[in-house]
Amino acid sequence: AFVVTENCIKCKYTDCVSVCPADAFFEGPNFLAISPIDCIDCGLCVPECSADAIYQEDELPESQKEFTELNAELALVWPRITEVKPAPEDADVWNGIDDKLKLLET
Ligand code: SF4
Numbered sequence: 001a002f003v004v005t006e007n008c009i010k011c012k013y014t015d016c017v018s019v020c021p022a023d024a025f026f027e028g029p030n031f032l033a034i035s036p037i038d039c040i041d042c043g044l045c046v047p048e049c050s051a052d053a054i055y056q057e058d059e060l061p062e063s064q065k066e067f068t069e070l071n072a073e074l075a076l077v078w079p080r081i082t083e084v085k086p087a088p089e090d091a092d093v094w095n096g097i098d099d100k101l102k103l104l105e106t
Contacts, residue, residue, distance in 0.1 A: 001036035001057050002045060003071050005064040008032055008053040009100040013087045016045035016054060020082075027081035028074055029105035030088070035075035036068075051095050074106065 001024075004016075010030050017025040017032070024038035025045075034045075034054075046054045055061070057068055094100065 001039040001041065001068075001071075002034050002043065002054055003057050003060060003064070003067050004032050004034055005053045005055060005060065005067045006100050007051040007096065008049075009104050010088060010094040010097075011051040011053070011091045013050045013091060014081065014084045015048040015050065017081050018084045019044045019048050023080060023082050024075075025081050026075040026078035028078045031074070031104055032081065033071040033074035033078060036072050037075075077106075 008031050012030055012032055014027075014032065021042060021044070022038045022040045024035050024040075026033045026035060036057075041056070043056070055064065060068065088094075
């Protein structure tokens with residue numbers, strides 16, 4: 001499956017959800033998660049992400065490996081999102097900031 005990683009936190013542009021043929025995205029307060037049950041590994045979401053936050057599971061940077069489990073867990077409890085919505089006003093400010101995991105709201 002594909003995995004949403006740390007740089008989505010507080011960016012959450014949501015462009016990815018409009019191209020997903022499997023409706024595999026789930027939405028939390030400041031992050032999106034992909035359900036590994038629903039994802040069909042098409043890769044269409046990757047170029048849509050302005051935060052470059054989506055990776056194929058096998059190509060995750062070492063520092064992002066914990067996001068595999070996190071996506072699976074959060075997709076089970078968050079509501080599905082299928083339509084683009086406006087990003088947070090300060091999304092561009094947070095794009096590329098390191099060490100955002102501690103800011104993840106669940
Ligand atoms: Fe959806 Fe394809 Fe991205 Fe999986 S890889 S989340 S199926 S767009």
